[in-house]
Amino acid sequence: MGQVWTLNDWNNIIQQVNDLAQNPDEGCEPVSALESVDPPHKWSKADIQQVQDKLREICDENQFSDIPDKWKQSVVDEINDAIARGWCNCDECVPPCEDYGFVEQNIETIQATGCTANAPECQAMQFNWNTVKQQALTLGYQSGSASGHYDDYFVMYCSAQKQVDAWQEKVDAQQAVVDQVCSQQPPNPGACAAEQSKLAQYQEWLDYYTQQRGEYEQQMDQYKEQADSYAQQQAAVMAQRVETDCVNMWHLVTGLVHPWSDQDCEKLPPSWYGGGPSRCRGQWSLTWQNEGSQYWNHAASGWFTPNGVPYATWLLVPPLAGTTLVFCCGPGCHDPWPGNPCVEAEQRHSSSTWWMYATSDTSAGEECP
Numbered sequence: 001m002g003q004v005w006t007l008n009d010w011n012n013i014i015q016q017v018n019d020l021a022q023n024p025d026e027g028c029e030p031v032s033a034l035e036s037v038d039p040p041h042k043w044s045k046a047d048i049q050q051v052q053d054k055l056r057e058i059c060d061e062n063q064f065s066d067i068p069d070k071w072k073q074s075v076v077d078e079i080n081d082a083i084a085r086g087w088c089n090c091d092e093c094v095p096p097c098e099d100y101g102f103v104e105q106n107i108e109t110i111q112a113t114g115c116t117a118n119a120p121e122c123q124a125m126q127f128n129w130n131t132v133k134q135q136a137l138t139l140g141y142q143s144g145s146a147s148g149h150y151d152d153y154f155v156m157y158c159s160a161q162k163q164v165d166a167w168q169e170k171v172d173a174q175q176a177v178v179d180q181v182c183s184q185q186p187p188n189p190g191a192c193a194a195e196q197s198k199l200a201q202y203q204e205w206l207d208y209y210t211q212q213r214g215e216y217e218q219q220m221d222q223y224k225e226q227a228d229s230y231a232q233q234q235a236a237v238m239a240q241r242v243e244t245d246c247v248n249m250w251h252l253v254t255g256l257v258h259p260w261s262d263q264d265c266e267k268l269p270p271s272w273y274g275g276g277p278s279r280c281r282g283q284w285s286l287t288w289q290n291e292g293s294q295y296w297n298h299a300a301s302g303w304f305t306p307n308g309v310p311y312a313t314w315l316l317v318p319p320l321a322g323t324t325l326v327f328c329c330g331p332g333c334h335d336p337w338p339g340n341p342c343v344e345a346e347q348r349h350s351s352s353t354w355w356m357y358a359t360s361d362t363s364a365g366e367e368c369p
Contacts, residue, residue, distance in 0.1 A: 012205075014037075016205070020087065031058065034051065051079055059082070059085055061085070086162055136238050136312060136315060137313070140302060140311045143234065147227045150220055154216075157220060160213035164206065171203055171206050174198055174202050178199050224305065227305035228307050238312070248319060249299070252319075284303070285298065285355075286298075288355070299316060300314060
């Protein structure tokens with residue numbers, strides 16, 4: 001949509017706001033409409049303020065910059081964005097998330113060898129893990145940030161899609177009116193031209209929101225690709241052997257296939273529901289437990305990209321298991337905690353159970369019609 005200079009263009013915006021005001025989403029009540037303006041009225045700050053206030057009434061999440069003294073295209077851009085967003089905080093149906101469950105794997109014969117923090121093997125393991133951990137977490141945060149940007153654009157994409165559907169209906173209905181009026185006998189050129197002008201205005205709005213939807217989709221694809229790339233780089237870092245003769249349990253993470261990655265505008269929960277599109281993307285966690293111990297030890301946890309690729313945002317201990325794993329005890333190394341193998345260093349032969357599980361908010365929501 002170009003710059004809005006004329007009364008006719010401003011009345012078109014008012015009409016869009018009124019259409020929203022009178023046609024709320026399920027769970028919201030209609031609000032009063034704005035009055036159109038007639039020549040020789042010149043639209044002013046007061047007119048802009050009325051439109052902004054009405055859009056805030058439709059969705060209290062709408063925010064606008066201070067109205068400038070001189071015309072700026074950004075004023076109408078913000079209004080168009082709010083129109084595209086539509087209603088919010090209505091009591092809509094919240095679909096439930098699917099449950100996922102967990103993956104379990106037993107790793108036998110962990111050899112627990114006690115040592116001091118100054119032992120060469122302890123120093124080497126601690127240095128290698130700290131390096132890997134820092135690299136991995138940086139990539140995990142980048143993947144999470146890209147996934148968050150994807151979510152933002154997905155919400156805007158769905159709002160634009162709603163507008164495209166609405167304006168397509170109006171274009172189709174107005175085309176029928178044009179066909180009828182313009183084929184009347186005797187001809188009425190004035191009435192025909194008026195209906196054709198209205199059709200052109202409707203088509204212009206349809207083109208605008210179609211273009212907007214395409215731009216949002218491009219941004220979604222860009223951030224989805226970035227999120228996957230960072231998650232895959234993190235997986236490569238975590239696959240490094242940070243200690244010899246050990247089994248790296250990170251394959252439990254990378255082997256998890258996420259079932260909720262496909263996004264659907266029809267299943268998008270209302271904006272008041274915490275989590276937005278990522279609500280059903282879930283969280284995963286990798287834990288382990290020594291044989292005979294009552295304690296579970298948290299090794300790593302994280303989330304999933306929009307494509308369902310896991311990435312870690314929290315790492316505590318190396319996800320390693322094997323026959324010669326050396327656990328460091330003492331200052332500057334892994335301090336003892338209940339269940340830490342270094343507390344049970346005299347137990348030369350034991351087994352560990354590793355658990356991988358994913359969760360989402362399955363308790364909230366209902367089956368939607």
